[in-house]
Amino acid sequence: MLSNLTAQAPDKILMLIEEFKADTRQGKIDLGVGVYKDPQGVTPVMRAVKAAEHRIWETQTTKAYTGLAGEAEYRSALASMILSEVPADRLASVATVGGTGAIRQALELARLANPDVRVFVSDPTWPNHLSIMKFMGLPFTEYRYFDAATRGVDFEGMKADIAQAAKGDIVLLHGCCHNPTGANLTLDQWAEIAAILETSGAIPLVDLAYQGFGDGLDADAEGTRLIAARLPEVLIAASCSKNFGIYRERTGLLMALAENTAARDLAQGSMAYLNRQNYSFPPDHGARIVSTILTDEALRADWAAELEEVRNTMLGLRDQLATDLRDLSGSDRFDFIAHHRGMFSRLGATPEQVATLKTDAAIYMVGDSRLNIAGLNRDTVPILARAIIDAGI
Ligand code: PLP
Numbered sequence: 001m002l003s004n005l006t007a008q009a010p011d012k013i014l015m016l017i018e019e020f021k022a023d024t025r026q027g028k029i030d031l032g033v034g035v036y037k038d039p040q041g042v043t044p045v046m047r048a049v050k051a052a053e054h055r056i057w058e059t060q061t062t063k064a065y066t067g068l069a070g071e072a073e074y075r076s077a078l079a080s081m082i083l084s085e086v087p088a089d090r091l092a093s094v095a096t097v098g099g100t101g102a103i104r105q106a107l108e109l110a111r112l113a114n115p116d117v118r119v120f121v122s123d124p125t126w127p128n129h130l131s132i133m134k135f136m137g138l139p140f141t142e143y144r145y146f147d148a149a150t151r152g153v154d155f156e157g158m159k160a161d162i163a164q165a166a167k168g169d170i171v172l173l174h175g176c177c178h179n180p181t182g183a184n185l186t187l188d189q190w191a192e193i194a195a196i197l198e199t200s201g202a203i204p205l206v207d208l209a210y211q212g213f214g215d216g217l218d219a220d221a222e223g224t225r226l227i228a229a230r231l232p233e234v235l236i237a238a239s240c241s242k243n244f245g246i247y248r249e250r251t252g253l254l255m256a257l258a259e260n261t262a263a264r265d266l267a268q269g270s271m272a273y274l275n276r277q278n279y280s281f282p283p284d285h286g287a288r289i290v291s292t293i294l295t296d297e298a299l300r301a302d303w304a305a306e307l308e309e310v311r312n313t314m315l316g317l318r319d320q321l322a323t324d325l326r327d328l329s330g331s332d333r334f335d336f337i338a339h340h341r342g343m344f345s346r347l348g349a350t351p352e353q354v355a356t357l358k359t360d361a362a363i364y365m366v367g368d369s370r371l372n373i374a375g376l377n378r379d380t381v382p383i384l385a386r387a388i389i390d391a392g393i
């Protein structure tokens with residue numbers, strides 16, 4: 001039986017990790033996988049996370065199963081962080097296996113509710129969105145998003161394409177810090193997208209994986225909050241991997257805002273059912289870390305402060321890189337790097353130029369020219385800037 005399997009194409013981002021490890025050159029620079037690294041190149045355990053784990057270790061008296069939906073305290077604390085004002089009578093939620101699990105369960109839920117569902121995704125988007133939909137056999141189409149000329153959002157194209165989504169279709173939106181481009185919607189543009197969805201009855205699925213990495217915890221959730229306040233039905237797939245730095249704990253949340261309480265109850269039951277079909281109980285340790293931090297004033301303040309340090313470090317690197325490239329190129333054509341938000345920017349280089357950076361300068365970025373800003377530090381920014389110019393980008 002097993003010999004009937006076909007070879008699966010590996011994940012290109014994850015492959016880059018191995019390629020980087022195997023490179024023996026001194027001074028190689030990893031701008032590949034989306035993991036935050038401090039200026040020393042370390043992905044730290046955040047202070048509040050350590051403290052919360054210590055507290056959990058001291059006080060936890062059982063590791064018996066939680067509920068199928070995960071712990072209510074975690075779900076309500078995270079829902080408040082994301083939505084600020086939570087319409088509790090309309091909100092269903094389940095803890096999931098990371099943000100990826102939330103996306104997968106959201107798509108499963110959409111298909112349970114509408115077997116003919118189509119999904120509209122940004123061009124480009126996180127490769128796993130496409131891979132999961134292909135695996136599930138869900139039909140999807142791409143909407144225009146990235147303007148290769150300005151490296152900003154092709155908003156007219158986006159609106160025209162999203163308007164094609166019909167009632168009961170899903171429109172997948174990145175809540176903030178778009179992966180892989182770094183180009184984001186303004187709040188006014190979110191309002192225009194909400195109006196289009198209001199007219200068509202298509203349902204947004206907001207993928208929120210980087211809250212706190214762009215303009216701040218509240219600012220990064222504003223688009224999601226606007227959509228949630230305006231539309232009768234909204235799905236939100238949230239990840240705590242990045243903003244709590246707990247990547248391997250697999251901590252996510254699927255939220256569904258329903259039209260009324262009866263529909264909320266149906267959604268809640270179906271979401272718990274989907275958890276049971278896929279893995280029974282969701283992981284608890286990461287969720288417990290998050291709820292411990294969010295419900296304790298001192299831990300929460302310390303976590304938010306450290307997250308701000310992370311965010312400001314990335315913003316500083318963006319500014320430094322844009323400035324260096326302005327000086328070296330004698331033009332403002334790289335200023336978009338300072339305007340982008342989150343971990344990533346798409347440079348707009350060709351695959352050949354990306355390969356040249358790897359071969360000539362030992363600088364690794366994803367083939368579509370996505371670079372992870374957090375892979376840089378004050379010393380490596382000038383090296384990257386020089387290499388970009390030398391590669392003719
Ligand atoms: N969505 C996007 C756009 C991402 O970049 C990630 C990244 O890891 C995720 C979702 C899910 O993250 P995780 O499953 O690690 O929580």
Ligand code: TYF
Pocket residue numbers: 011013014032033034035126128179
């Ligand atoms: O886009 C990224 O780099 C992150 C991490 O299969 C990631 O979202 C990359 C690939 C993958 C899972 C996570």
